[in-house]
Structure formats: structure tokens, C-alpha cells
Amino acid sequence: MSQQLTAASIDTTNHLVNIVVPVGTNLNGLIATFILSPGATAKVNNINQQSGVTSNNFAYPILYAITAEDNTVQNWIVEVHDNSGVEENSGKSSISVFPNPNTGLVNIQSGISIDRIMITDIVGKLVYKEADINSSVHAMNLKCLKSGVYFVRLFAGNESSVYKIQIINK
Numbered sequence: 001m002s003q004q005l006t007a008a009s010i011d012t013t014n015h016l017v018n019i020v021v022p023v024g025t026n027l028n029g030l031i032a033t034f035i036l037s038p039g040a041t042a043k044v045n046n047i048n049q050q051s052g053v054t055s056n057n058f059a060y061p062i063l064y065a066i067t068a069e070d071n072t073v074q075n076w077i078v079e080v081h082d083n084s085g086v087e088e089n090s091g092k093s094s095i096s097v098f099p100n101p102n103t104g105l106v107n108i109q110s111g112i113s114i115d116r117i118m119i120t121d122i123v124g125k126l127v128y129k130e131a132d133i134n135s136s137v138h139a140m141n142l143k144c145l146k147s148g149v150y151f152v153r154l155f156a157g158n159e160s161s162v163y164k165i166q167i168i169n170k
Helices: none
Strands: 009-011 016-021 028-031 041-044 055-057 062-067 073-082 086-090 093-098 105-114 116-121 126-130 135-141 148-156 159-167
Touching (some): 009 135, 016 135, 093 159, 105 116, 105 148
Antiparallel strands (some): 041 062, 062 073, 086 093, 105 135, 116 148
């Protein structure tokens, strides 16, 4: 998408694509640009999709059904979010946790490499953790968590930061 701020975050294990656009971008009528293998097709709600041509309403996650040349189908979920999440600037590093609120798909972008993540619920119970991330860009699928407020603690070297997020399941 020409409006996106950074390269799409693509989770090949869970077949998720997360795209971040500037705050205030109208998500209705966005046109996706993508590359398919020769002979493959893409459909959204049984409507053929053409890269750089077909528009969709990305206000909610969209399911793309990709049919390969051999007729096998793989479903991909594409979510587009504006960059209105929690942001903090501390010293040399800038960290963004977005979107907020979210539907369980959370992105982290940082000026420094994140080592690990711990997430607690409102009463302090550990509900999610990841180690050995070693990246400044990370996507988390938290759809297993119930709607509510959570605290994301990011660890980078000897420092840690906490961010409040809200998950709203539909």
C-alpha cells in the first residue's frame, strides 16, 4: 500500500500480514499491492483481487484466499492499523507498541533490539512471555487473551519499559 509507513510485517507461520499507515488514513478503499506465484489467484469474499487495482475496506481484518496453480488454498489475514499506539521516547531509543486498542495483533517497533517480552493482566498475573527475540521489530498474536487491559514489559539489555495495551475481542 502506498500509504504504509514501513514494510509489512509478515507472519508465515500464522498467515498474518500487518501493515501500518499514518494516523488519520481512511482505511476504506485502500488498494493492496502484492505479488503472487505464477498461476495463483487471490480472492476476498469470492471477489478476484488484482494487485494495485482492487480496493477493499481495511477497517477490519480481511481474509485473502490464495489459490495456487495446483488449486491448493491458503488463507491469509491482512490487518491494517494506523500508527496511533502507545509511544515512548526515552534517551536514544524510541519504542512504539501499536495499535492500541487492538484485536489481539500487536506490533512493536523500537530503536533498539528487544530481548524478551512479558505481559501481565490487570492484577499482575503473567499471561504471555517470549524470549530470545533479538529484533527491533516484532509482531505478537495475542488473540488467545480475553478482552481487557494488559501491561507489556519490554526488555532490552539492562533496561525495561512497560506499556499499557487494551485488547478488544470481537
